[in-house]
Every structure is written in structure tokens, then in C-alpha cells.
Amino acid sequence: MKTVTASLILGLSALAAAQVPDCTPITPGTAPISDPDSVAAFNTDPQYSEIANNATTPAGYKAVFTDISAAYENKDSYLTYYKLSKYNVQSCANLCNDTGNCKSFNIYVLRIPTQQPGEACPDPPASATYRCVLFSEGITVGGNTNVGQNRGPANSKGTTFMTAFRASNGYDLIVDDCTATVTSYITSFVPTTAVSTTTVYGDNIACTDNTVTVTATPSAFSA
Known part of the structure; x- marks a missing residue:
């Protein structure tokens, strides 16, 4: 039987190739497929955007990108991947949490x-x-470079099979809970409410809001 070299569909184009016999059945996935069955229909099907945009960011993580039609790839920080039965961001986060050096993940x-x-x-x-793909470093929007690959020979119409990605969401583990300590105190109020603002500086890029506002009622002070 003739064999061909086919890239493993792991969402990472740099992975090694494997020898797979022609026409070997591949276990189908559980995600919905576009109708008609074409890569053009898949790339424009709104159901995948709905899946991605309705996902809830897991506790302890920050969303880096949402609803991208490409997978994140970084051969230096790639750890492993898992097949999921559902588009479940929390399940992917749990897999990352259970992997000692996992710092981010890409689901698509x-x-x-x-x-x-x-x-x-x-x-x-x-x-x-x-798919749920785990990485040992944080991810970036610029790393979404895998848009799919042509697979095998062309048919009589000149069309080859092409893999493609939809609903690609990426999340970074937050290593700092961004808890702020207020170091200035209100000593007076005019006329009924006193407001003190303290800016907290940190090196965690996940802390996007570094301003803490404290409001006190008149009963807390003497005029």
C-alpha cells in the first residue's frame, strides 16, 4: 500500500511528520461542521465566532485574544495538546492547572x-x-501564525483538503492577583464625601487597572 508523509494535526506546523497510509480513516471530532462542507464555508461560518465570543474567561486567567482564525504556535514553549469533547474553556484551564509549568493555553x-x-x-x-494546547510561557496575538495546511493530492477539480482553525481563544495564567494596598488615608471631607486616589504600580501586565479609589462617608471623620 502506498504511504505518504502527513503533518500531524496538532495545531503546530513545526511538529514532525508521520507515515500514514492513504485513505486511513481518521476518528471524527465532536465539533459541528459547516454546510456545505468546504474550507470556504468553514472560514466564514458564524457558529464558530459565537462559540468563541460566548466563552467565559476562567478564574486566574486573562484573555489574550478571542475568535481568531489561526492557532498560536511556539515550538520552544509548546507542552502538549488534548482533544476535547466540547468547547470548554474551563476544562482547558483545568488541564493547564494540572500541568506544573503551564503558563497559557490556546483552545480552538x-x-x-x-x-x-x-x-x-x-x-x-x-x-x-x-483542541486545547498548553504552553510553558505566556502567549501573544502575534503568535497566531498557523492558518492551516494543504493535505494530500488535488481532486479532479484541482482542490486539495485544507485544515483550518476557527474560534481560537488564548489565555494567560495570572501570576499576580493585583491586590492593591492603599497607603494614603482620608483626613477631611468637603462637603459630604471625601475621595482619595492611590496609584499602584506593578510589573504584572495582567493588572490593567492600577488605580484604586476609596470613598469615605462623613461619619468616619470630624469636620
């Missing part, structure tokens, strides 16, 4: 073939799967 919907594309089965039907 990936378009995959239902067979290993080959001469006898070019551009096979697609399915879609949920």
Missing part, C-alpha cells in the same frame, strides 16, 4: 479530514474537533 476548533488524503481519496469529507 480545527477542521480535519475524515480520511488520510491520498490518490484514491483526495479532498475527503471533513469533520471538526476541539
Whole structure:
């Protein structure tokens, strides 16, 4: 049987290739697939944007990017990936929490073939799967560089199967809880309410709001 070299669909184009026989069935994913079944329909299907935009940021994490049509890749900080049965950001966060040096993760919907594309089965039907990818360093928007790859030979219409990504969300672990300590105190009020503002400076980029406002009622002071 003829074999071809096919890149493993891990969301990272730099991973090593594996020898897979032509037309070998590939276990379908549990994500919805676009109708009609084409990469163009997949890339514009609004259901994937809805999935991404309705996701809730897990406690202890900061959303870095939302609803990107590309996967984050960094071969130096890549740890591992998991298949998910649902687009569950909290489940992906739990996997990161259970991995000692995990600092961030990327969750997305990936378009995959239902067979290993080959001469006898070019551009096979697609399915879609949920992936959770873990990294040992923080992620950035600029790292969304994997937009998919052509797989196998072209069919009679000149079309090859193409993997693609949708609903790509990325989250960084927050290592500082950004708790502020107010170091200035209110000693007077005019006329009924006193307000003191303290700016807290920190080196954690996740702390986007570094201003703390404290409001006191007149009963707390003497005129």
C-alpha cells in the first residue's frame, strides 16, 4: 500500500511528520461542521465566532485574544495538546492547572479530514474537533501564525483538503492577583464625601487597572 508523509494535526506546523497510509480513516471530532462542507464555508461560518465570543474567561486567567482564525504556535514553549469533547474553556484551564509549568493555553476548533488524503481519496469529507494546547510561557496575538495546511493530492477539480482553525481563544495564567494596598488615608471631607486616589504600580501586565479609589462617608471623620 502506498504511504505518504502527513503533518500531524496538532495545531503546530513545526511538529514532525508521520507515515500514514492513504485513505486511513481518521476518528471524527465532536465539533459541528459547516454546510456545505468546504474550507470556504468553514472560514466564514458564524457558529464558530459565537462559540468563541460566548466563552467565559476562567478564574486566574486573562484573555489574550478571542475568535481568531489561526492557532498560536511556539515550538520552544509548546507542552502538549488534548482533544476535547466540547468547547470548554474551563476544562482547558483545568488541564493547564494540572500541568506544573503551564503558563497559557490556546483552545480552538480545527477542521480535519475524515480520511488520510491520498490518490484514491483526495479532498475527503471533513469533520471538526476541539483542541486545547498548553504552553510553558505566556502567549501573544502575534503568535497566531498557523492558518492551516494543504493535505494530500488535488481532486479532479484541482482542490486539495485544507485544515483550518476557527474560534481560537488564548489565555494567560495570572501570576499576580493585583491586590492593591492603599497607603494614603482620608483626613477631611468637603462637603459630604471625601475621595482619595492611590496609584499602584506593578510589573504584572495582567493588572490593567492600577488605580484604586476609596470613598469615605462623613461619619468616619470630624469636620
